[in-house]
Amino acid sequence: MGTSPIVSRALREGWSDEDVIKRVLDGETGAYEIIMRRYNQRLYRVAMSILKDEAESEDVTQESTRADGAGFGISAHRPPKWAATSWRRCWLS
Secondary structure, X not given: OOOOHHHHHHHHHOOOHHHHHHHHHXXXXXXXXXHHHHHHHHHXXXXXXXXXXXXXXXXXHHXXXXXXXXXXXXXXXXXXXXXXXXXXXXXXX
16 A cells, blocks of 8 residues: 555655644645554554553544544544545554
8 A cells, every 4th residue: 555645745845743733724634644644553552551452442543533633624424535544554553
């Protein structure tokens, strides 16, 4: 699976978290993928260290990601195209 164009651009241009968040708030919701990729594994590891249960940790991570996305105006009912693949990849890693 390849890297999406927005992730490639962010890597090439060295976008900070602040740059990414500004883009998301300005309506470029696809940029939320960058934040998700940067922090999902860390969030999952924290959940695992507390819950000691893979399934529960995956649920907590997914719900946190959805809640954060909703805060940026990203609907759980109509997530960006990359979301399903990224969420699935995160849970399988």
